[in-house]
Amino acid sequence: MADRRxxxxxxxxxxxxxVAGGAFLxxxxxxxTYAECRASTVAGGMDSFGSDFTLTRQxxxxxxxxxxxxxxxxxxxxxTFCPDVCPLDSARxxxxxxxxxxxGKDVQLVFITVDPRRDTPEVxxxxxxxxxxxxxxxxxxxxxxxxxNKGWRNYYKAQDQQDDEYYLVDHMTNTYLxxxxxxxxxxxxxxxxxxxxxDSVGCYVxxxx
Numbered sequence: 001m002a003d004r005r006x007x008x009x010x011x012x013x014x015x016x017x018x019v020a021g022g023a024f025l026x027x028x029x030x031x032x033t034y035a036e037c038r039a040s041t042v043a044g045g046m047d048s049f050g051s052d053f054t055l056t057r058q059x060x061x062x063x064x065x066x067x068x069x070x071x072x073x074x075x076x077x078x079x080t081f082c083p084d085v086c087p088l089d090s091a092r093x094x095x096x097x098x099x100x101x102x103x104g105k106d107v108q109l110v111f112i113t114v115d116p117r118r119d120t121p122e123v124x125x126x127x128x129x130x131x132x133x134x135x136x137x138x139x140x141x142x143x144x145x146x147x148x149n150k151g152w153r154n155y156y157k158a159q160d161q162q163d164d165e166y167y168l169v170d171h172m173t174n175t176y177l178x179x180x181x182x183x184x185x186x187x188x189x190x191x192x193x194x195x196x197x198x199d200s201v202g203c204y205v206x207x208x209x
Contacts, residue, residue, distance in 0.1 A: 033208070036203065037200060070180055072105075072178075075178050077154045083168075110138065116144075119139045152176060154172050179204065
């Protein structure tokens with residue numbers, strides 16, 4: 001546990017040297033149960049994000065969205081062969097999870113791949129174990145992954161025209177807060193710190209209780 005926590009702290013510290021990605025979401029406003037917590041929303045409301053799905057968990061089990069989002073969840077779309085951004089963002093999310101756990105708030109991490117060709121359940125199992133004991137990794141067919149990404153408006157594109165083995169994948173880097181019942185209520189950009197994320201998620205958890 002200590003080694004994992006040191007990895008998380010060290011990786012989050014390294015993230016400060018990276019340039020934050022641009023935000024693609026339009027800011028707006030809405031009145032709802034979580035109005036006091038909401039820092040920003042999107043045109044049409046955050047309820048327009050998300051979708052049902054059936055994907056394969058890192059243990060090989062097929063699971064639906066209703067089985068995954070049983071507690072507040074930080075959802076991220078990335079890939080395990082990502083050289084820097086995905087590990088950094090996953091470490092940041094894991095640090096926020098630790099901060100929330102210290103407050104007695106039970107929040108899980110979910111990682112949906114944008115690279116189903118290489119991200120098998122076995123690969124995802126090794127990757128998720130680096131960040132959290134209960135981080136959920138999900139993969140599936142090309143079509144299943146495309147549908148899940150579309151539900152959260154997540155752009156991605158494999159740059160595999162010249163190399164079909166060691167290619168990179170362009171993708172967006174938002175983290176979404178999904179509440180039980182598969183309701184997306186917030187998003188966080190790359191420049192959100194672990195403490196800022198924990199404070200925001202904690203507000204939503206308190207509002208829901």
